[in-house]
Amino acid sequence: MIEAFMQSFMLRAMLAGIFVGFMSSYFGVFIVQRRMSFMGSGLAHAAFGGVALGILLNTEPLWIAIPFTIIASIGITLLKDKTNLGSDTSIGILFAISVALGIIFLSLKRSYTADAFAYLFGSILSVQTSDLIVTIILTLFTVLTFFFYWSRWAYSTFDRELAKTDRIPVTIDDYVLNILLAITIVVSVKLVGIILVAAFLVIPAASARLIAVTFFGMTIISICLGIVSSIIGLITSYIFDLPSGATIILVQAVIFFIAIIYQKASMSETI
Amino acid sequence: MNNIAIDVKNLYVNFARYSALENLNLSIPGGNFVSVVGPNGAGKTTFLKVILGLLKPNQGTITIFGKHTDELSPFDLGYVPQIKTLDRSFPALPIELVSTGLKAKWPGKMIKTNKEPVMETLEKVGAGNLAKRPLNKLSGGELQRVYLARALIRKPKILVLDEPATGIDWIGENDIHKIIDDYKSEFNATIIMVTHDWEAAYHHADHVLMLNRQILCFDTPDNAFTEQCLRKTFGHVGHRHEMIFVGRHHD
Ligand SMILES: Nc1ncnc2c1ncn2[C@@H]1O[C@H](COP(=O)(O)OP(=O)(O)OP(=O)(O)O)[C@@H](O)[C@H]1O
Numbered sequence: 001m002i003e004a005f006m007q008s009f010m011l012r013a014m015l016a017g018i019f020v021g022f023m024s025s026y027f028g029v030f031i032v033q034r035r036m037s038f039m040g041s042g043l044a045h046a047a048f049g050g051v052a053l054g055i056l057l058n059t060e061p062l063w064i065a066i067p068f069t070i071i072a073s074i075g076i077t078l079l080k081d082k083t084n085l086g087s088d089t090s091i092g093i094l095f096a097i098s099v100a101l102g103i104i105f106l107s108l109k110r111s112y113t114a115d116a117f118a119y120l121f122g123s124i125l126s127v128q129t130s131d132l133i134v135t136i137i138l139t140l141f142t143v144l145t146f147f148f149y150w151s152r153w154a155y156s157t158f159d160r161e162l163a164k165t166d167r168i169p170v171t172i173d174d175y176v177l178n179i180l181l182a183i184t185i186v187v188s189v190k191l192v193g194i195i196l197v198a199a200f201l202v203i204p205a206a207s208a209r210l211i212a213v214t215f216f217g218m219t220i221i222s223i224c225l226g227i228v229s230s231i232i233g234l235i236t237s238y239i240f241d242l243p244s245g246a247t248i249i250l251v252q253a254v255i256f257f258i259a260i261i262y263q264k265a266s267m268s269e270t271i
Numbered sequence: 272m273n274n275i276a277i278d279v280k281n282l283y284v285n286f287a288r289y290s291a292l293e294n295l296n297l298s299i300p301g302g303n304f305v306s307v308v309g310p311n312g313a314g315k316t317t318f319l320k321v322i323l324g325l326l327k328p329n330q331g332t333i334t335i336f337g338k339h340t341d342e343l344s345p346f347d348l349g350y351v352p353q354i355k356t357l358d359r360s361f362p363a364l365p366i367e368l369v370s371t372g373l374k375a376k377w378p379g380k381m382i383k384t385n386k387e388p389v390m391e392t393l394e395k396v397g398a399g400n401l402a403k404r405p406l407n408k409l410s411g412g413e414l415q416r417v418y419l420a421r422a423l424i425r426k427p428k429i430l431v432l433d434e435p436a437t438g439i440d441w442i443g444e445n446d447i448h449k450i451i452d453d454y455k456s457e458f459n460a461t462i463i464m465v466t467h468d469w470e471a472a473y474h475h476a477d478h479v480l481m482l483n484r485q486i487l488c489f490d491t492p493d494n495a496f497t498e499q500c501l502r503k504t505f506g507h508v509g510h511r512h513e514m515i516f517v518g519r520h521h522d
């Protein structure tokens with residue numbers, strides 16, 4: 001009985017880990033090359049506001065956190081486009097508002113819940129079937145973007161103006177990217193935790209950047225590293241009874257340092 | 272040759288309250304080589320961006336072969352940007368950048384049918400040996416050649432060049448101008464080239480456009496490189512003006 005139960009939650013966590021690892025490392029390449037890692041952090045904290053509201057309203061936090069985070073991401077993009085504030089300032093402001101709201105929401109909920117903790121640090125136990133379904137749907141969308149958006153996002157990441165001269169709708173494309181990123185962050189949060197989700201997005205892509213010479217290569221390598229580190233991290237966290245998010249991040253960090261050594265080695269070869 | 276490639280009427284461009292271009296009026300015939308000269312901040316790049324449809328005029332109109340800039344295909348225009356904003360951390364190879372000229376999108380895996388024309392064009396601009404060297408390891412002049420290959424590969428009717436020979440060595444500069452001249456005569460293309468090199472403008476262009484927020488002179492090189500035009504455009508003239516005159520006596 002217990003064994004079967006263990007396996008079903010572990011299976012859910014493993015599937016969620018693979019899908020979430022795929023998406024975050026895929027979007028991560030754009031985050032890294034567009035220097036948006038602070039955006040990842042900002043959206044994760046926006047997700048905290050949404051989760052807290054969900055807990056306060058006694059509903060599934062995911063359903064509140066997704067629209068909440070999407071609105072925050074649109075807000076950030078609008079603030080950046082319509083004012084002459086830098087994106088870090090816009091993110092910083094929405095970041096603070098969301099966290100402040102989250103704290104108020106949680107304090108209004110008199111019976112303090114352990115649930116909030118799971119969201120802060122991530123937990124394998126917390127992955128529900130509904131989370132898995134949302135994750136799978138989002139993964140399908142993400143795979144579709146590989147065929148319809150990857151090349152456009154890549155082009156405007158390389159040079160926005162050049163992409164514009166080739167009639168790429170860069171502004172609309174940015175919104176699409178940021179909205180998908182927002183949802184990816186929300187679904188990653190259960191496994192990885194709000195605090196670590198930005199690193200989760202960035203480390204595989206940064207490692208891939210060290211190895212790859214083309215953006216396509218970087219994307220593929222990042223995805224492989226993202227998936228592999230999720231699998232290894234989840235198994236390790238299960239065996240040693242460690243928090244899943246922190247374990248995955250440490251596995252990613254090990255891969256990152258191997259990538260640095262690899263890069264140094266291949267550089268000294270060519271000299 | 273009375274087809275008009277670029278037709279500009281009462282064109283104004285402002286950045287917030289700063290007016291970058293004021294009341295431009297001009298018609299550039301198809302197959303014409305126009306050099307745009309003017310001091311830094313004169314609005315030369317701004318003018319090119321209006322041609323490319325990157326900037327919308329605040330007033331006035333611009334048509335290209337009778338069409339609004341939004342109606343053009345990206346393949347009608349080849350653009351060599353003023354290179355200074357390249358993100359050197361982006362992992363890319365010259366063959367990939369040139370292939371965006373062919374496909375108007377960023378390449379995934381490079382396939383063979385794209386590689387051949389790309390290599391050919393890189394050879395043509397003298398950058399065949401650079402094809403697979405990461406972009407972030409190229410020098411400024413090498414990069415200029417790669418960007419020129421990207422513009423030429425789409426065989427555009429109009430070439431828009433923002434200081435294409437800046438940072439290229441003297442021999443290379445002559446190569447580049449020869450490539451541009453050859454392209455023009457082979458395809459009867461219209462060339463708009465911003466340059467700070469008055470000699471290049473004088474020797475290669477059919478018309479010279481002197482710009483400093485307004486059009487101060489638009490004429491054949493002989494009529495444009497006069498002390499009067501240069502003084503109106505640049506404020507003072509300096510020694511370079513005499514160099515042009517020396518060059519002229521040689522011809
Ligand atoms: N996006 C922008 N926002 C605000 N001002 C701008 C913008 N782009 C250009 N300008 C201003 O418009 C003026 C013309 O700029 P432009 O880049 O067209 O000059 P340029 O003639 O190409 O100069 P250079 O020879 O230095 O390349 C400059 O004063 C510049 O500060």
Ligand SMILES: [Mg+2]
Nearest residue numbers: 315316317353
């Ligand atoms: Mg300029």
